[in-house]
Amino acid sequence: MKYKPANEIQDLQYFGEFGGVNPSISDSSTYTFLSAKTMFDTFEGNADGCYLYSRHSSPSNLYLGEALAAMEGTETANVAASGMGAITGALLQLCKAGDHIVSSRTIYGGTYAFLKNFAPRLNIDTAFVDITQLDVVEAAITKNTKLLYCESVSNPLLEVADIAGLSKIAKKHGLTLIVDNTFSPLAITPTKLGADVVIHSLTKFINGSSDTVGGVTCGTQDFINSLRSVIDGANMLLGPTMDSLRAASVLKNMRTLHIRIQQHSKNAMFLAKKFEADGFRTVYPGLASHPSHKLYKKMMNPEYGFGGMMTIDVGSLDKANELMELMQKRNLGYLAVSLGFYKTLFSSPGTSTSSEIPEEEQKEMGLTDGLIRFSIGLDNDIERTYEIMRKCMQDVGLLKSEMA
Numbered sequence: 001m002k003y004k005p006a007n008e009i010q011d012l013q014y015f016g017e018f019g020g021v022n023p024s025i026s027d028s029s030t031y032t033f034l035s036a037k038t039m040f041d042t043f044e045g046n047a048d049g050c051y052l053y054s055r056h057s058s059p060s061n062l063y064l065g066e067a068l069a070a071m072e073g074t075e076t077a078n079v080a081a082s083g084m085g086a087i088t089g090a091l092l093q094l095c096k097a098g099d100h101i102v103s104s105r106t107i108y109g110g111t112y113a114f115l116k117n118f119a120p121r122l123n124i125d126t127a128f129v130d131i132t133q134l135d136v137v138e139a140a141i142t143k144n145t146k147l148l149y150c151e152s153v154s155n156p157l158l159e160v161a162d163i164a165g166l167s168k169i170a171k172k173h174g175l176t177l178i179v180d181n182t183f184s185p186l187a188i189t190p191t192k193l194g195a196d197v198v199i200h201s202l203t204k205f206i207n208g209s210s211d212t213v214g215g216v217t218c219g220t221q222d223f224i225n226s227l228r229s230v231i232d233g234a235n236m237l238l239g240p241t242m243d244s245l246r247a248a249s250v251l252k253n254m255r256t257l258h259i260r261i262q263q264h265s266k267n268a269m270f271l272a273k274k275f276e277a278d279g280f281r282t283v284y285p286g287l288a289s290h291p292s293h294k295l296y297k298k299m300m301n302p303e304y305g306f307g308g309m310m311t312i313d314v315g316s317l318d319k320a321n322e323l324m325e326l327m328q329k330r331n332l333g334y335l336a337v338s339l340g341f342y343k344t345l346f347s348s349p350g351t352s353t354s355s356e357i358p359e360e361e362q363k364e365m366g367l368t369d370g371l372i373r374f375s376i377g378l379d380n381d382i383e384r385t386y387e388i389m390r391k392c393m394q395d396v397g398l399l400k401s402e403m404a
């Protein structure tokens with residue numbers, strides 16, 4: 001039976017402090033204790049339901065964490081100030097100096113930069129591999145490897161990770177499998193395929209209104225406790241804490257996530273088919289031409305579709321820039337990084353979100369100059385959008401105009 005993550009979110013029941021149907025926002029940095037003994041117990045981690053200080057946890061953050069854990073089918077979750085705050089905390093919690101990571105080479109630019117440039121300062125080294133080749137992944141494992149890292153659908157190339165296959169390898173070698181599921185919330189549930197830890201940048205689809213950054217780590221109670229440990233917890237000690245007001249606001253947006261994802265997917269599917277028929281090299285997991293179309297289909301929770309992200313290749317950076325500027329001028333969306341907004345967002349990854357990746361490596365992984373990454377919006381009338389887009393493509397000389 002397929003997992004229905006939106007049901008899990010829907011079924012959570014909240015009673016606010018004063019009977020509100022939204023949980024009350026706890027806007028407090030610190031908390032009183034009626035007895036000194038309880039304060040001691042709380043620091044020792046032995047006083048359930050007591051809060052000590054909001055860098056550790058707060059009621060609003062726990063509510064949001066519970067909703068995200070329900071979505072991902074994990075015991076619990078810890079929210080963070082940003083996706084990078086969640087990612088770096090989890091990696092540093094699991095690795096010490098001398099340890100080794102095997103990571104997909106097509107990952108978010110910030111994660112890549114952290115693993116490539118920052119983690120080596122702590123003597124944590126990473127092998128970057130083609131995540132779609134399971135034998136290559138396994139061959140990269142050394143005696144010091146602690147974890148496998150990938151994105152379920154990768155940024156920006158939309159490569160799909162075989163999470164069940166990776167999980168088998170991880171189990172065989174005693175490694176932790178961490179999956180960044182930012183591109184496919186609801187559609188893919190990595191823990192149901194064997195992932196140990198699931199991370200999201202809440203900044204994207206989950207919050208969906210481009211008004212905040214945020215992140216989450218979903219995992220076992222033991223792992224989340226370790227992140228929050230006052231003794232040696234990465235999230236507690238490095239301090240990437242989400243603000244309570246933000247947590248409450250992200251939680252509200254989460255309630256419409258299933259409706260939004262369905263609309264993003266429907267619109268992206270429509271445009272991907274059109275662009276492909278127009279002759280553009282179009283990458284979208286929903287197209288039969290996508291190398292991992294079947295794999296995605298096998299992994300997905302079907303009602304949410306293939307997501308809102310796609311790329312087309314228009315041949316050169318100049319053409320890409322010309323087209324994006326015109327599309328923005330004609331109000332089809334914004335020339336902006338990030339994703340998951342109600343309007344379409346487009347950018348050229350090679351010179352923006354993936355510019356951390358050196359040029360030769362970009363080439364090797366198929367990240368071409370003319371690539372445009374689209375985060376397709378919630379447009380009510382996607383056919384109208386397509387007509388205007390096609391006109392833009394004609395006006396920059398990428399498509400022949402019918403009149404000519």
Ligand SMILES: *Cc1c(COP(=O)(O)O)cnc(C)c1O
Binds near residue numbers: 082083180182201215
């Ligand atoms: C944006 C993004 C991140 C980083 O999240 P922030 O909230 O910007 O820190 C990580 N992974 C993926 C796949 C992303 O798209």
